[in-house]
Amino acid sequence: MFWNEEMETLRGKKLEDLQTKRLKWTLSQAEKIPFYQERLRAAGISNSDIQKRDDITRLPFTKKTDLREGYPFGFFAVPKRDIVRIHTTSGTTGKPTVVGYTRNDLATWAELIARNLTMVGLTADDTFQNAVNYGLFTGGLGFHYGAELMGMTVVPSATGNTRRQIEMIQDFGVNAIHCTPGYALHITEVAEEMGITLGSLRIGCFGAEAWSETMRHELETRLAIDAYDSYGMSEMYGPGVAFECTEKHGLHIWEDCYLPEIIDPATGETLGPGEKGELVITSLSKEAMPMIRYRTGDITMFIEDECPCGRGLRIARIMGRSDDMLVIRGINVFPSQIEHVLLGIAEVGDQFMVYIDRVHHLDEMTIDVEMNRSAFSGELGDLVGLQKQIQQKLQEALTLRTTVRLVEPGSLPRFEGKAKRVIDRRGDL
Numbered sequence: 001m002f003w004n005e006e007m008e009t010l011r012g013k014k015l016e017d018l019q020t021k022r023l024k025w026t027l028s029q030a031e032k033i034p035f036y037q038e039r040l041r042a043a044g045i046s047n048s049d050i051q052k053r054d055d056i057t058r059l060p061f062t063k064k065t066d067l068r069e070g071y072p073f074g075f076f077a078v079p080k081r082d083i084v085r086i087h088t089t090s091g092t093t094g095k096p097t098v099v100g101y102t103r104n105d106l107a108t109w110a111e112l113i114a115r116n117l118t119m120v121g122l123t124a125d126d127t128f129q130n131a132v133n134y135g136l137f138t139g140g141l142g143f144h145y146g147a148e149l150m151g152m153t154v155v156p157s158a159t160g161n162t163r164r165q166i167e168m169i170q171d172f173g174v175n176a177i178h179c180t181p182g183y184a185l186h187i188t189e190v191a192e193e194m195g196i197t198l199g200s201l202r203i204g205c206f207g208a209e210a211w212s213e214t215m216r217h218e219l220e221t222r223l224a225i226d227a228y229d230s231y232g233m234s235e236m237y238g239p240g241v242a243f244e245c246t247e248k249h250g251l252h253i254w255e256d257c258y259l260p261e262i263i264d265p266a267t268g269e270t271l272g273p274g275e276k277g278e279l280v281i282t283s284l285s286k287e288a289m290p291m292i293r294y295r296t297g298d299i300t301m302f303i304e305d306e307c308p309c310g311r312g313l314r315i316a317r318i319m320g321r322s323d324d325m326l327v328i329r330g331i332n333v334f335p336s337q338i339e340h341v342l343l344g345i346a347e348v349g350d351q352f353m354v355y356i357d358r359v360h361h362l363d364e365m366t367i368d369v370e371m372n373r374s375a376f377s378g379e380l381g382d383l384v385g386l387q388k389q390i391q392q393k394l395q396e397a398l399t400l401r402t403t404v405r406l407v408e409p410g411s412l413p414r415f416e417g418k419a420k421r422v423i424d425r426r427g428d429l
């Protein structure tokens with residue numbers, strides 16, 4: 001099922017020509033922004049030097065820190081009166097990044113969401129519960145308007161009051177839910193406690209944070225749904241940049257709107273299909289806020305083989321961020337690797353928290369792991385064997401010694417939005 005079959009299946013020379021044309025248009029938008037005027041001048045390159053798509057590698061990168069310096073409206077390429085909405089990134093340090101949209105931007109964004117939701121089999125006959133934060137976070141309004149454009153019945157439930165969320169799914173016969181994968185697990189847990197089976201639910205669209213194949217399996221079996229990975233970032237409108245099709249093998253990236261590259265994060269060198277690196281995106285349709293070679297910080301790779309669904313290029317599930325990758329005693333660790341190990345152990349639940357400290361000049365990683373309700377007798381003292389077994393499995397996966405502390409079911413914090421599972425206390429010392 002396609003929303004815009006022509007654009008979704010565009011390939012070869014036709015695609016390249018369109019991308020080149022849109023790249024040049026994007027550059028002309030960027031040239032209205034003092035930051036880009038200066039960057040392009042310093043790089044000794046102008047729009048007329050870009051003749052083909054691959055000339056993109058001659059352009060300078062844009063980093064998240066560059067955007068912060070433009071706070072609040074320094075990256076807008078159109079007069080303020082043409083900006084019809086702003087969102088901000090969830091930024092954890094300093095000022096957030098402000099992103100702006102023209103009316104055309106909002107229309108393009110809604111179309112991309114409509115493509116994604118149609119791709120996984122949803123239609124105007126379905127009821128869609130949007131259980132993410134509505135507000136400055138792009139996940140709420142982004143999905144809302146895309147789902148409405150398709151004619152679905154949208155339930156803007158937002159986050160919070162999980163029992164009520166569950167009742168709404170039941171009472172309104174909701175077929176599809178959108179939320180973070182972590183919140184989906186919490187909803188699952190609460191529904192199980194309430195003894196409720198969510199029979200109408202068929203499809204889950206989960207994103208905004210890293211998750212794993214093991215977690216997909218968990219959500220699909222416990223909720224009896226098909227779960228799809230949804231990827232995006234505020235700087236590129238929001239969600240909708242890339243999404244899985246029903247093959248569930250990589251996320252199709254919309255190449256008429258985004259020109260993606262994979263680079264070695266250390267050297268900036270371009271990498272080929274199958275090589276893991278940082279995803280860099282140039283926007284091709286953004287009017288208010290064009291982005292040139294934006295370094296997303298997300299680690300993935302291109303999957304170039306043909307997809308049976310007929311759509312084009314895919315990226316692999318995001319494996320982590322180059323900048324929240326943890327370096328523990330010189331070893332690179334992604335929190336998703338820890339989650340993967342824990343989900344494979346029956347006696348533990350879905351929740352964990354990682355603490356990193358420096359003890360006698362050495363990095364120490366401590367992981368609080370919540371027990372599964374059914375495996376918990378009420379006594380944590382009996383569980384030394386299990387604790388050792390988890391440490392052993394983590395050591396095999398991470399090549400790193402960790403300290404595991406088992407904690408009671410329900411005792412760790414739950415997250416309705418993006419989960420924050422790592423507390424790095426090394427900087428405090």
Ligand code: DLL
Nearest residue numbers: 090139207208209210230231232233234238239318
């Ligand atoms: O998280 C947009 C979004 C909303 C995507 C709803 C999907 C669903 P930001 O708040 O700007 O935007 O955060 C973007 O979140 O660079 C990734 O590091 C991470 N991220 C987003 N989707 C995924 C995913 C939204 N499917 C940052 N897997 C990105 C892993 C993801 N990480």
